[in-house]
Amino acid sequence: MRAVWIIGKRELGSYFSSPVAYVFLVIFLLLTGFFTFTAGNFFERGEASLAAFFGWHPWLYLVLVPAVGMRLWAEERRAGTLELLLTMPITPWQAILAKFLASWVFLAVALALTFPAVITVNILGEPDNGVIFAGYLGSFFLAGAYLAISCMTSAMTRNQVVAFILSVVICLFLILAGFNPVTDLMVRWASPAVVDTVAAFSVVTHYDGFQRGVIDTRDLFFFLSVIGFALFATGVIIRGHRAG
Amino acid sequence: MIKIQNLVKTFGAKRAVDDVSFSVERGEVLGFLGPNGAGKSTTMRMVTGFMPPTGGKVSIGGHDIIDSPLEAKRLIGYLPENAAAYPDMTVRGFLSFIAELRGLRGDARKKAIHRVVELCFLESVLGQSIDTLSKGYRHRTCLAQALIHDPQVLIMDEPTDGLDPNQKHEVRNLIRELGKTKAIVFSTHILEEVDAACSRAIIIDRGRIVANGTPEELRGMSQLAGAVTLSAHGASAEKLAVLGRVEDLDGAFRVYPRDKSQIKLLAREVVELVNREGWKVEGMYSEAGQLDEVFRRITLPDTVKR
Numbered sequence: 001m002r003a004v005w006i007i008g009k010r011e012l013g014s015y016f017s018s019p020v021a022y023v024f025l026v027i028f029l030l031l032t033g034f035f036t037f038t039a040g041n042f043f044e045r046g047e048a049s050l051a052a053f054f055g056w057h058p059w060l061y062l063v064l065v066p067a068v069g070m071r072l073w074a075e076e077r078r079a080g081t082l083e084l085l086l087t088m089p090i091t092p093w094q095a096i097l098a099k100f101l102a103s104w105v106f107l108a109v110a111l112a113l114t115f116p117a118v119i120t121v122n123i124l125g126e127p128d129n130g131v132i133f134a135g136y137l138g139s140f141f142l143a144g145a146y147l148a149i150s151c152m153t154s155a156m157t158r159n160q161v162v163a164f165i166l167s168v169v170i171c172l173f174l175i176l177a178g179f180n181p182v183t184d185l186m187v188r189w190a191s192p193a194v195v196d197t198v199a200a201f202s203v204v205t206h207y208d209g210f211q212r213g214v215i216d217t218r219d220l221f222f223f224l225s226v227i228g229f230a231l232f233a234t235g236v237i238i239r240g241h242r243a244g
Numbered sequence: 245m246i247k248i249q250n251l252v253k254t255f256g257a258k259r260a261v262d263d264v265s266f267s268v269e270r271g272e273v274l275g276f277l278g279p280n281g282a283g284k285s286t287t288m289r290m291v292t293g294f295m296p297p298t299g300g301k302v303s304i305g306g307h308d309i310i311d312s313p314l315e316a317k318r319l320i321g322y323l324p325e326n327a328a329a330y331p332d333m334t335v336r337g338f339l340s341f342i343a344e345l346r347g348l349r350g351d352a353r354k355k356a357i358h359r360v361v362e363l364c365f366l367e368s369v370l371g372q373s374i375d376t377l378s379k380g381y382r383h384r385t386c387l388a389q390a391l392i393h394d395p396q397v398l399i400m401d402e403p404t405d406g407l408d409p410n411q412k413h414e415v416r417n418l419i420r421e422l423g424k425t426k427a428i429v430f431s432t433h434i435l436e437e438v439d440a441a442c443s444r445a446i447i448i449d450r451g452r453i454v455a456n457g458t459p460e461e462l463r464g465m466s467q468l469a470g471a472v473t474l475s476a477h478g479a480s481a482e483k484l485a486v487l488g489r490v491e492d493l494d495g496a497f498r499v500y501p502r503d504k505s506q507i508k509l510l511a512r513e514v515v516e517l518v519n520r521e522g523w524k525v526e527g528m529y530s531e532a533g534q535l536d537e538v539f540r541r542i543t544l545p546d547t548v549k550r
Contacts, residue, residue, distance in 0.1 A: 006344045014332050080328030084389070087292045087324075088345045089317040242295050 003090040007098035008105075011072075015106050024068060028110045031060055036117060048125025053117050054135040054211050058175050058204055061146050066167035068107060069150025070160045072099050073238070077158040086242070096234050100151050100227075107143045111136065131213035138210025141223035142203055146171050148230035155237040171203075174226075178202025245270050245319075245397050245427035246291065251300035253286050253451075260286045262451035264300075268444075270396065273423035275442035276431040279543050283451040284431040285325050288401050291429070292322045304397055318346075321395035323403055327386035331375035335366055335385050338374060339392060346393040360388035363418070379406045387415070391422075398422060400430040404437060416440040435535040438462070449543040462538055469533030470507030472514045473498045477524035487513050496527070 015021040032053065036042050040052030076082040085095055121127045146167075153166040176182045178199040186195045199205050203226075206219040246268040253261040261283040268274045278284050289295040291302050293309045293316060302309040307316040329338055339360065343353045361367055364384040369377060374385060383406065390398060403419065404412045419428060419441045432438070438445045438459050445462055447455040455462055463469060474484070475496035484490045484499050487510065491498040501510045511530045518525055 003345065006341065010330075010333075010341050013337075014330070017332050079331060080324060080326055081330055083289070083294050083324040084322070084328050084386075087294050087317060087320070087322045088342070089314045089347070090345065091314070 003088075003094040004098040004101070007085075007090070007095055008102040011099050011102035012105060015068075015103075020068075020071075021106065024064065025110055025113065028060075028064055029113060031064075032056070032114055032117070035060065048121055048127040050117060050121055050127070050132050050135055051211060053114070054139060057139050057142060058207060061143055062168060062171050062175065065107065065143055065146035066150045066153075066164045066171065068103055069147050069167065070154050070163040072103060072151050073155040073234070074158050074160045074163045077241070082238075086238075092235055092238055096151070096231055096238070100148060100231055103147055103151075104144050107147060108140060111139060111143065128213065131211075134210045134213045134215050137215060138207050138219070141210075141220065142207050145174075145203055145223050145226040145230075148227040148234075149174075152230045152234045152237065155234045155241075174201065174203045176202070178205035245305050246429065247301075247303045248287075248291065249301045249303075251287065251290060251302065252298045253283075253290060253295065254298045259451050261290070261297075264448070264451070264453055266446060266453070266456065268397075268427045268429055270427050271424060271443075273419060273428045273430070273441055273443045275438045275445040276429055276448065277433065277435070277438065277445055277539065278431075278448040279433065282448045282543075284448060285401055287448070288322075288399055288429070288431060292320055292399050293317050318393075319395055320397045320399060321390035321393065323387055323390045323398075323400040325401040326405075327383045329374045329382060329386050329389070332373060334371055334373050335377070335381075336370045338385065339388060342389045343392050348393065356392050356394070359394075360391050363391060364388040365414075380408065380411045383407060383411075384415075387418075396426055398426050398428045398430075400428070402432055403430050404432065404434065412437075435539055438535060447539060447542055454542045455538070459535070463533035463535055464504075464507075465542075466531075466533030466535070466538045467500065467541070468531045468537055470501045470510055471498050471531045472511050473527075473529055473531065474514060474518070474525070475527045476518060477526065478521065479518075479523045483517065483521060484514075487517065498531075 035056040036050075036053040040056060042052045045052060073082070076085065086092060118129075118132060121132075122129070149170050150163070150167040153170065154160070154163040156166065157163050179202070183195055183199055186198065190198075203223075206222045209216050209219045246266075248267065249265050251261055251264040252259065264283075264287060266274070276284050276287070286295065290297045291304075291309070293302075293313050296310060302316075304316040305319045307319070309316045330341075333341065336357070339357050340353065343356050348356050361370065364387055366381070366384060366388055369381050369385075374382060377385065383403075387400075387403065390400065400419075404415050407415060416437060419430060422428060423441070423443065430441075442459060444456075444458055446453055447462070455465065473493065473496055479497060481490045481492055481497055484497055487499050488502045488506070489500045491500070499510065499514060501507050514528070518528075
């Protein structure tokens with residue numbers, strides 16, 4: 001656990017020692033603001049909730065989370081520091097977990113900085129803060145799932161751009177599988193059982209529950225298993241590189 | 245300390261390392277020589293536990309690198325090829341990070357950092373970020389990293405690559421100094437380094453060990469070893485030919501020993517001949533044998549054929 005803490009601390013520090021962290025935070029906050037208040041018609045809705053805020057997160061994260069995750073392993077391989085890291089007295093799993101957790105903490109910080117939205121809605125009306133909490137929890141796990149996938153694609157290549165694009169494509173698939181326009185299209189030629197099965201793989205299906213204020217263990221389990229699988233795949237890919 | 249048995253690594257159909265065995269004890273400095281692509285780096289990556297071998301065994305201080313990797317890795321300090329380091333960190337931050345990963349805490353960590361900073365002359369760049377360092381400083385930062393836990397085993401992949409002559413000299417002295425108490429393996433393709441720092445050298449070509457011995461033994465494999473070069477007024481190739489094969493070197497003659505047993509005697513025989521004939525000697529010296537000639541003879545024919 002100590003090694004995880006040491007590596008994680010370094011990783012988190014490296015975000016803030018470069019402009020990446022600040023650029024990301026500013027863009028993230030600007031975009032969430034724009035989507036919530038302008039594109040999401042926050043004021044016109046006439047309801048005291050953050051539905052307009054959370055509704056956009058799967059799409060916002062689609063671009064922003066791979067941007068955070070793409071460098072995790074690709075950069076390490078490009079700079080040759082992977083060799084240094086993996087010849088330290090640590091297991092590869094400690095390194096994988098540490099890097100993932102550090103980035104996840106960073107995303108959590110970004111998410112936490114949206115607190116003015118919570119204050120705003122509390123001043124303007126009387127929202128159900130339990131629902132808002134569930135919304136944040138869902139958003140946090142959604143970010144974690146995307147991040148784990150970005151981790152995996154980052155381990156595949158030493159080119160960050162390739163890692164980014166691969167990650168966006170995979171995450172896009174995970175959205176579209178349960179996105180209403182797509183499921184409506186599928187219903188025309190596939191049986192409902194098939195449509196439901198495909199939709200069950202979508203992050204949107206599991207994310208929606210949180211937005212209604214329901215913290216379902218099955219949804220949590222879904223996100224955790226996506227994270228677990230992607231990190232496991234990361235380990236296999238890294239082992240593959242070393243084996244040559 | 246380091247024990248390597250029948251190490252094999254294949255990449256697809258290519259055998260990058262083919263049945264390599266050697267061992268290094270404490271107090272020994274082993275030079276790992278070979279042309280580019282001979283399998284030096286691959287071997288080192290297997291020894292340090294970065295790459296699992298296709299076959300064979302690596303044991304560090306009695307710990308197998310596959311079965312108990314953490315125990316084995318604790319004993320190793322490793323300087324990877326091109327001196328990799330995190331470019332966004334400061335030298336102090338980087339050394340501190342590595343020290344922590346090596347399990348050094350608090351006071352011990354401070355002392356360890358202080359020690360390697362002095363050893364590698366990093367005092368002036370401690371607060372600088374690594375991507376702003378010159379190549380020499382970056383190299384020494386990475387070397388400091390490898391030494392921070394005072395390892396019993398030191399593995400270095402081309403430790404003098406890209407350094408200027410003064411820095412090369414310093415690093416070689418450092419290696420020799422450290423070699424008194426540690427088991428050291430370092431790779432190079434600079435032959436003078438073998439003389440400067442090694443107690444033993446291995447030449448590897450296309451994954452196989454083709455020569456193994458002390459620098460003197462390797463030099464002895466040279467055809468030049470024991471040859472006597474003579475430049476003297478009145479000397480003639482015919483008279484010298486009695487002693488061995490003679491080569492005319494534009495004003496001087498080089499006499500090669502007939503066989504190994506004659507190596508030590510040849511110089512005296514030449515002197516006796518000179519005295520008998522009354523030649524006026526302008527210069528005369530005995531060759532110790534040249535490593536680069538041995539190196540070329542062992543590794544070149546195959547490279548050319550390929």
